Amino acid sequence: MSNDDRLMLRVARKEKLTDDVIGLTLVSQDGQPLPHWTPGSHIELALSLYRNGAAPASSDDVLLRQYSLCSDYRDQTQWQVAVLREDSGRGGSRFIHKGLREGDTLQVSQPRNLFPFAPRKKVLFIAGGIGITPMLPMIQQADAEGIDWRLVYLARDRSRMSLLDRLTAYDSNRIRLNGDAEDGPLDLTALLTECDADTSVYSCGPKGLLDALEGMAATQDQWSLHIERFSGGDVDTRGNAFDVVINSTGQRLHIPEGRSVLSVLRENGFKIPSSCGDGVCGSCETGVLAGTPDHRDAVLSPEEKADNDYMMLCVSRALSDELVLDL
Ligand code: FES
Numbered sequence: 281m282s283n284d285d286r287l288m289l290r291v292a293r294k295e296k297l298t299d300d301v302i303g304l305t306l307v308s309q310d311g312q313p314l315p316h317w318t319p320g321s322h323i324e325l326a327l328s329l330y331r332n333g334a335a336p337a338s339s340d341d342v343l344l345r346q347y348s349l350c351s352d353y354r355d356q357t358q359w360q361v362a363v364l365r366e367d368s369g370r371g372g373s374r375f376i377h378k379g380l381r382e383g384d385t386l387q388v389s390q391p392r393n394l395f396p397f398a399p400r401k402k403v404l405f406i407a408g409g410i411g412i413t414p415m416l417p418m419i420q421q422a423d424a425e426g427i428d429w430r431l432v433y434l435a436r437d438r439s440r441m442s443l444l445d446r447l448t449a450y451d452s453n454r455i456r457l458n459g460d461a462e463d464g465p466l467d468l469t470a471l472l473t474e475c476d477a478d479t480s481v482y483s484c485g486p487k488g489l490l491d492a493l494e495g496m497a498a499t500q501d502q503w504s505l506h507i508e509r510f511s512g513g514d515v516d517t518r519g520n521a522f523d524v525v526i527n528s529t530g531q532r533l534h535i536p537e538g539r540s541v542l543s544v545l546r547e548n549g550f551k552i553p554s555s556c557g558d559g560v561c562g563s564c565e566t567g568v569l570a571g572t573p574d575h576r577d578a579v580l581s582p583e584e585k586a587d588n589d590y591m592m593l594c595v596s597r598a599l600s601d602e603l604v605l606d607l
Contacts, residue, residue: 317391319417408485567606
């Protein structure tokens with residue numbers, strides 16, 4: 281998040297949506313309209329409080345975390361996100377659940393859309409748990425545009441489904457709730473055999489769900505698949521050592537096996553924006569002027585990866601002995 285485009289927003293409401301999901305409503309401090317955004321967008325929260333106007337002691341202590349906007353995308357008076365508590369995570373969600381209070385002020389990035397909604401004639405939304413968040417604005421848009429859509433909302437049990445109240449405005453025939461505990465596991469294969477070449481499948485949720493969908497998509501040429509991952513999961517950062525060359529200075533840095541490009545650059549004084557460290561947020565995207573990256577991120581499309589013009593420094597490595605970076 282660059283300092284130039286950040287917003288200072290107030291937490292107008294913090295509400296418990298389920299036992300492990302908190303909803304946050306963010307508003308501007310001066311009543312000015314918030315920037316426009318499109319369905320699929322996320323914002324990045326800098327999780328260090330400006331309580332009573334006092335800045336955090338050290339920028340090193342600031343946690344940067346991305347959350348999908350789940351509110352009405354036409355409403356410029358407030359933004360809403362929903363945050364799942366992940367006790368085994370790196371602390372961002374625990375901070376929001378336990379440390380954040382209504383009235384606190386947060387640094388928030390401009391909305392960024394890495395999950396754009398551009399469907400075919402029909403859409404099947406498959407939301408797993410907190411993956412419902414980016415789906416809600418997409419459903420709003422699809423419904424407003426008269427697109428034939430359906431939602432399958434999956435969770436371990438129905439009590440874990442947050443934001444169900446946001447679905448009551450729609451035709452219930454379009455919506456299927458499936459709690460494993462109550463309904464048994466959903467038969468994804470049967471669900472997808474109903475999809476034809478006019479159907480776009482949009483999904484967000486846990487790694488197992490998205491991996492399964494990607495596997496099914498690869499074996500057919502009818503429906504299109506569009507997914508967003510919350511975490512890179514088991515990103516493998518192992519691989520051969522290589523060099524990176526800084527184009528502006530000619531400086532050469534060695535990236536050993538087991539170290540990321542990002543960590544080596546930081547160690548050498550480069551200020552590279554980053555957030556997730558998992559190859560899912562796009563913050564550390566950097567231009568590649570020569571050499572062949574070994575892309576391991578979930579941000580770039582297959583076409584963008586084939587172009588080799590950009591790479592995510594936190595996870596991606598090199599297939600060539602050297603990469604020249606646009607730094
Ligand atoms: S820090 Fe998020 S993609 Fe690299």
